[in-house]
Amino acid sequence: MTEGKRIRLPDLAAKKERGEKIVMLTAYDYTMARLLDRAGIDVLLVGDSLGMVVLGYETTLPVTLDAMVHHTRAVSRGAARALVVADMPFLTYQVSLEEALRNAGRLIQDGGAAAVKLEGGGPAVEACARLVESGIPVMGHLGLLPQSVHQLGGFRPQAQQETDAGQLLADAQALEQAGAFAIVLESIPAEVARAVTADLQIPTIGIGAGPYCDGQVLVSFDMLGLSQDGVPPFVRRYADLGEQAVAAAQAYADDVRNSRFPTVGRRKQDEVLAGAK
Numbered sequence: 001m002t003e004g005k006r007i008r009l010p011d012l013a014a015k016k017e018r019g020e021k022i023v024m025l026t027a028y029d030y031t032m033a034r035l036l037d038r039a040g041i042d043v044l045l046v047g048d049s050l051g052m053v054v055l056g057y058e059t060t061l062p063v064t065l066d067a068m069v070h071h072t073r074a075v076s077r078g079a080a081r082a083l084v085v086a087d088m089p090f091l092t093y094q095v096s097l098e099e100a101l102r103n104a105g106r107l108i109q110d111g112g113a114a115a116v117k118l119e120g121g122g123p124a125v126e127a128c129a130r131l132v133e134s135g136i137p138v139m140g141h142l143g144l145l146p147q148s149v150h151q152l153g154g155f156r157p158q159a160q161q162e163t164d165a166g167q168l169l170a171d172a173q174a175l176e177q178a179g180a181f182a183i184v185l186e187s188i189p190a191e192v193a194r195a196v197t198a199d200l201q202i203p204t205i206g207i208g209a210g211p212y213c214d215g216q217v218l219v220s221f222d223m224l225g226l227s228q229d230g231v232p233p234f235v236r237r238y239a240d241l242g243e244q245a246v247a248a249a250q251a252y253a254d255d256v257r258n259s260r261f262p263t264v265g266r267r268k269q270d271e272v273l274a275g276a277k
């Protein structure tokens with residue numbers, strides 16, 4: 001468990017400088033945020049993956065700004081140390097710079113996030129610059145862009161060709177120039193991520209992008225074994241909480257159906273947990 005002062009943007013820059021890895025996981029609610037915060041995770045991302053792992057949609061596209069604000073507020077209440085970053089959902093930063101600013105403002109002001117994340121280069125770079133000049137920290141996101149899933153033809157690895165890798169590096173440089181404080185690199189070859197990481201002053205956070213990034217992020221539900229399907233092959237599973245939840249619910253159902261719960265006296269908690277194994 002890691003306790004201590006709140007992680008802030010300069011701490012992430014200092015970690016890159018020292019060659020210390022940055023650890024980021026997604027969180028969508030108060031309880032999970034508290035647990036991950038206790039574990040010493042540096043950055044909690046309220047990802048719009050919320051739409052897929054919590055709300056059951058096939059893509060992140062249906063996620064609304066209201067939903068993001070609602071979940072960001074819960075995560076912010078649970079994070080005592082971690083930096084909270086909220087995803088700007090689809091079409092909340094592309095329509096105009098004014099809308100981008102207003103929408104990012106809601107995630108900061110109403111949601112309690114310290115920063116926002118937006119996907120892509122090109123127009124997203126302009127939005128990044130506008131937010132940063134208004135005092136809103138921005139994390140970029142390049143490579144596999146889940147909000148462009150239809151254009152990409154599915155959730156598939158990116159920057160496989162040299163020209164695409166060159167474009168990705170140019171986008172990363174433009175985001176850094178626009179004031180982004182870090183960039184997520186998703187599903188790209190390790191060597192491309194290595195080159196981008198070496199070129200930039202700001203930290204890169206990889207997901208399915210090999211070991212050379214300045215930090216790593218995973219969808220918490222995937223690494224905890226809660227996701228039932230659609231888990232990308234690069235994920236390492238550190239627990240099997242999904243199977244434990246099923247076993248616990250089955251044990252409870254069994255006790256209720258056989259009149260073992262509730263009892264008049266209290267059964268010792270250790271015995272209950274032993275029975276659920």
Ligand code: KIV
Nearest residue numbers: 026047048049184217
């Ligand atoms: O929404 C999300 O969870 C993300 C991560 C995959 C980086 O953007």
